[in-house]
Amino acid sequence: MPSPVTLRTISSKAALYVPNFKSIITRSGITSSLRAYSSKLYTKEHEWIDVKHSVGTVGITDYAQSSLGDVVFVDLPKVGDVVEQFGHCGCLESVKAASDLYAPVSGKVIEANTKLTSEPGLINKSPEEEGWLCKIELSNSSELKSLLDKKAYDSFCKESKGSH
Incomplete structure (x- = not known):
């Protein structure tokens, strides 16, 4: 086929x-x-997920990486970890601050981007492509309904900037 x-x-x-x-x-x-065409969905904590065949690739958005500054350390979830939607699943440290990572969906971590261990700056250079964090096998695809599409996420970011 x-x-x-x-x-x-x-x-x-x-x-x-x-x-x-x-x-x-x-x-x-x-x-x-x-x-404008995007299959990615977003959280209000600035993570994204791109789902193909019940596996979601997860990362942080360009908005998040620019707010963080230069990422110097990444603590990723381990392969085999079971994560809950919006639950803590790792941490990023930058020259400005440390930031927790939250799983956009529930499921089992099936891959982590180990390249980030030696090259955490990939998150700054390519946050929504090469700087992906992990891949999660979804346990409940209906959770995707609670995430934002690109247009809603962009509006959320715009509103957030305006409220500060």
């Missing part, structure tokens, strides 16, 4: 075959449409 076609798949394939694809879509305004 062929894999489903997504905007991400189309844009990455087109980039292979069309010279200057990235600059073409940037000038045409298509980039904002591609960026």
